[in-house]
Amino acid sequence: MLALAALGCGSEPTYVEYAEVCGEAGPVRVLELARGERLSRRPMQVGERVVFSVGRGAAGESGEAAPQTSATSTVWTTGLCGEAPRRIAEEVDSVFSIAQWPGVLLACDADVGEVLVLDPEGVLPPQVLLGDLEGCGVRWTAQGLIGLLKKAATEGEAADAGLGTLLLYPLPADPRSGTIVPVTLLDAVRIRGRENEVTGVFLSAFEEFVLAVTPEDELVRIDLADKAVSSVQTGVAGFLADGQGRYLLWQDQTPTDDHPSFPAGKVFLRDRNDSTDVFLGQTTVAYNASAMRFIEGGALLLELPAIRVFSVPDMGFRDLPDLGRVTARLDEGRWLMAGKGMLNVVELASGEATELYRGSGDILRVLGDRVELLQVPPCCERSTLRAEGPLWSVSYEGEVRRLVARASRYGHSFKDGRRVVVVDIGGDWRGTLQLTDPETQEALRIDGGVFAQSFVAPQVYGADVLVYSIPEGARAGVWIARMPAAPASEDMKD
Numbered sequence: 001m002l003a004l005a006a007l008g009c010g011s012e013p014t015y016v017e018y019a020e021v022c023g024e025a026g027p028v029r030v031l032e033l034a035r036g037e038r039l040s041r042r043p044m045q046v047g048e049r050v051v052f053s054v055g056r057g058a059a060g061e062s063g064e065a066a067p068q069t070s071a072t073s074t075v076w077t078t079g080l081c082g083e084a085p086r087r088i089a090e091e092v093d094s095v096f097s098i099a100q101w102p103g104v105l106l107a108c109d110a111d112v113g114e115v116l117v118l119d120p121e122g123v124l125p126p127q128v129l130l131g132d133l134e135g136c137g138v139r140w141t142a143q144g145l146i147g148l149l150k151k152a153a154t155e156g157e158a159a160d161a162g163l164g165t166l167l168l169y170p171l172p173a174d175p176r177s178g179t180i181v182p183v184t185l186l187d188a189v190r191i192r193g194r195e196n197e198v199t200g201v202f203l204s205a206f207e208e209f210v211l212a213v214t215p216e217d218e219l220v221r222i223d224l225a226d227k228a229v230s231s232v233q234t235g236v237a238g239f240l241a242d243g244q245g246r247y248l249l250w251q252d253q254t255p256t257d258d259h260p261s262f263p264a265g266k267v268f269l270r271d272r273n274d275s276t277d278v279f280l281g282q283t284t285v286a287y288n289a290s291a292m293r294f295i296e297g298g299a300l301l302l303e304l305p306a307i308r309v310f311s312v313p314d315m316g317f318r319d320l321p322d323l324g325r326v327t328a329r330l331d332e333g334r335w336l337m338a339g340k341g342m343l344n345v346v347e348l349a350s351g352e353a354t355e356l357y358r359g360s361g362d363i364l365r366v367l368g369d370r371v372e373l374l375q376v377p378p379c380c381e382r383s384t385l386r387a388e389g390p391l392w393s394v395s396y397e398g399e400v401r402r403l404v405a406r407a408s409r410y411g412h413s414f415k416d417g418r419r420v421v422v423v424d425i426g427g428d429w430r431g432t433l434q435l436t437d438p439e440t441q442e443a444l445r446i447d448g449g450v451f452a453q454s455f456v457a458p459q460v461y462g463a464d465v466l467v468y469s470i471p472e473g474a475r476a477g478v479w480i481a482r483m484p485a486a487p488a489s490e491d492m493k494d
Helices: none
Strands: 028-032 037-039 044-046 049-056 073-078 086-092 094-096 105-109 114-118 127-130 144-150 163-170 183-190 203-205 209-213 219-223 229-233 236-241 247-252 265-271 276-283 299-303 307-311 317-319 325-329 334-339 342-347 353-358 362-366 370-374 389-395 400-407 411-414 419-423 430-437 442-451 465-470 477-482
Touching: 028 049, 028 073, 037 465, 086 094, 086 105, 086 114, 144 203, 183 209, 183 219, 209 236, 229 247, 247 299, 276 299, 276 307, 325 362, 353 389, 400 419, 400 430, 400 442, 419 442, 430 465, 442 477
Parallel strands: none
Antiparallel strands: 028 477, 037 049, 044 049, 049 073, 073 086, 094 105, 105 114, 114 127, 144 163, 163 183, 203 209, 209 219, 219 229, 236 247, 247 265, 265 276, 299 307, 307 317, 325 334, 334 342, 342 353, 362 370, 370 389, 389 400, 411 419, 419 430, 430 442, 442 465, 465 477
């Protein structure tokens, strides 16, 4: 791995032999854009219409480490191949749909705190579904939408920036029946810590209930069906919950050190199936956002003096060596760790580490038998996301193979190993889109002047079609191009 191949600039690559899409063997423009506009999110389909969110680059982004697309977007819809374009909304922050209303297109406007119902055909104007929200941090459940309002000041008292009102917006059968009137679940819940710091999670919503922390630091459960409130634990500084709400990692509010913003405390794991608590150590939940990452596989991580791996539910534990952060759990006994300029596989039982790679690099994909690692300086003090380098396949047994001679952090991978890469990214975050083959080391040109962030939308166009935008020139617009079929597979995934 240490003997890395030297890279040459080489000649301009030839063009790929495009497969057919929308009747054309080549790129097809499905939406014309104004100068400076670019695709900001993955396209989605609602009914017979394709939905595109379009934004602009923020001022001064050429000097930034990553592209800074403006937060608000213009929303367009077209037919599958660009027919009948319609501009259906402007200055919204997100566009989405929910399982409860298939075929309904929603958007959120954070500035005014509204969720809107959009008409994909562009005939009806946007209609307000929810109002007076605090941004777009909403949580959809089977019973309705969970929202928060900042707690207003009471007479004679100043407002507490760390408090909010917890609301439920019941979902009507018809989303265009009018603005939903919310139901108050709790008049006051904690949003941030007492010093207005994020010391942990204070709210988690599930399909049938919500867990929240009150101003008195009591963790409570609110059942959405009957709005009943029950106590879970008093004296809580913050908590984390698994995806089902069975396991709670909670921190006692009594500090065990004098850290000004994130004081440590005693941390416990509760199994809500039998209401048992297990003391795990003294730390802060704020520094353990990934503690529940592997809980479904029976493992919990906690950052103590070392990263400690607990076996759940028997709660035996072992410490990992000081080799950086956990990147993946390969199986019950092996963990992938990255940091300190190294990539290691660690045997949990013995603590023995096998070094796979040494040097600067970014892991782009973690697969079942290997990782794909881009050899570039770390971002963002020593490089930007424009950085290029070779892309390597590093197996967990230490086998190293070069996949691509020149790649960036932007791109997509075929299941057969071919990769789409964006190279020669300039200060305007435009570059050249190429298709590369690890077997032949061949790079074929797809298109030029392309915004670095491209997409694959399998449910819209198929898994072998790239969706990308060109922000400048006569070809400004959103384009699609179908890649040639590979002998083994035509499938593509991000």
